[in-house]
Amino acid sequence: MQTLPPKSIVVLTTYDYGSPVVELIPKNYFQWLENHPALVESGEANNPDGDALDNRSEYALGGDPLLADTGFVPSFGNGAVGLEYRHAQRRGTDDLGYHLETSTNLVSGVWTNGYYTATGTNTAFDPEFDEVINLIPTDTDERYIRLIVE
Numbered sequence: 242m243q244t245l246p247p248k249s250i251v252v253l254t255t256y257d258y259g260s261p262v263v264e265l266i267p268k269n270y271f272q273w274l275e276n277h278p279a280l281v282e283s284g285e286a287n288n289p290d291g292d293a294l295d296n297r298s299e300y301a302l303g304g305d306p307l308l309a310d311t312g313f314v315p316s317f318g319n320g321a322v323g324l325e326y327r328h329a330q331r332r333g334t335d336d337l338g339y340h341l342e343t344s345t346n347l348v349s350g351v352w353t354n355g356y357y358t359a360t361g362t363n364t365a366f367d368p369e370f371d372e373v374i375n376l377i378p379t380d381t382d383e384r385y386i387r388l389i390v391e
């Protein structure tokens with residue numbers, strides 16, 4: 242601790258930065274709701290902004306429940322030995338699970354949790370989300386992929 246000489250004048254300067262905005266990194270849907278206090282239609286299946294994501298999908302994919310947006314849209318492109326499918330995955334939650342399902346056609350309705358390999362995770366993707374990198378083999382003429390969030 243610094244000792245001041247006798248009869249010193251100390252000028253304290255204060256700054257007003259306004260109220261601090263504290264947004265918690267949510268570990269579950271209910272904590273995520275706390276970050277959106279203006280969200281009146283707060284059920285997981287509600288979609289008050291009318292976009293393609295219900296509230297649970299907004300939570301899972303980084304969307305804004307009160308703004309028509311897309312969240313983090315999965316990307317698809319060429320990988321080193323096949324095709325890469327990358328999707329965002331909320332970090333540190335206890336109520337979300339992500340996986341892919343694939344099918345060789347859209348007529349049968351048969352989807353399987355297979356024919357892909359999770360090959361990496363980009364932890365620098367976003368403060369709240371990792372990016373999961375999946376390799377899709379190119380051993381068939383057609384393969385359809387969908388992201389499942391449970």
Ligand SMILES: [Ca+2]
Pocket residue numbers: 287288289290291292293294295296299305306
């Ligand atoms: Ca929505």
Ligand SMILES: [Ca+2]
Pocket residue numbers: 290292294299304305306307308309310311
């Ligand atoms: Ca939205």
